[in-house]
Amino acid sequence: MKIQDQKIGGFLDSLASKSPTPGGGSAAAVTGAIAASLVEMVCNLTIGKKSYPEVQDEMIRIAERASELSAELLDLADRDCLAFEKVMEAGRTQDKDKVKAALLTAIEIPEKTAEYCENVRELAEIVAKLGNANALSDAMSAEHMAFAAIQSAQENIEINKKLLAKLQ
Numbered sequence: 001m002k003i004q005d006q007k008i009g010g011f012l013d014s015l016a017s018k019s020p021t022p023g024g025g026s027a028a029a030v031t032g033a034i035a036a037s038l039v040e041m042v043c044n045l046t047i048g049k050k051s052y053p054e055v056q057d058e059m060i061r062i063a064e065r066a067s068e069l070s071a072e073l074l075d076l077a078d079r080d081c082l083a084f085e086k087v088m089e090a091g092r093t094q095d096k097d098k099v100k101a102a103l104l105t106a107i108e109i110p111e112k113t114a115e116y117c118e119n120v121r122e123l124a125e126i127v128a129k130l131g132n133a134n135a136l137s138d139a140m141s142a143e144h145m146a147f148a149a150i151q152s153a154q155e156n157i158e159i160n161k162k163l164l165a166k167l168q
Contacts, residue, residue: 003030003081004074020088025080025110028152029073031145032117036070038142039063039123046132055130062123069116069123076116080109080156087160096167103164107157114153121146 003011003026011030015022043063046052052059083106090098121143128139 002074003077021081021084022077023080023084023156024152025084025106025113025156026077028110028117028149028156029077029080029113031152032113032120032149033070033073033077035117035124035142035145035149036066036073036120038138038145039120039127040066040070042124042127042131042135042139042142045135045138046127046130049132052130052132059127059131062127066120066123069120073113073116073120076109076113080106080113083109087163100164100167103160103167107160107164110153110156110160114150114157117146117149117153121150 043059090102124143
């Protein structure tokens, strides 16, 4: 079942299980998606408010982009699971070329996660400055969560790069 189709409790149970997937890469992507949803919420709390007429168009644009990023990050969470499963599968074959190819994919996905989460962090920074002041803590939470997701994705990139280097 896709991560986006799971109830949060089910996802957390899967994350806590002894199965290696989902793991840190998927958790980073889901965290980024949550941060993007918070950005979208702040935009929606700003759009249509009399106190913020000058930022309406920008909030609409940011809300749309945050929604796109949330969906893309949820997709990356699933792709991260599949990528690591392919690494494990390739490892069982002991075919260095298959392992290298699988590791390259397992590096590419958290790199994309980190990139998208940086986009979310930048959007959160904007809505923290321009959005509804009553939702400032939500915007700041989004920024912190996006940063944490970037750091988590980086950890996955680094471990996979170290594994790849051992095969060279």
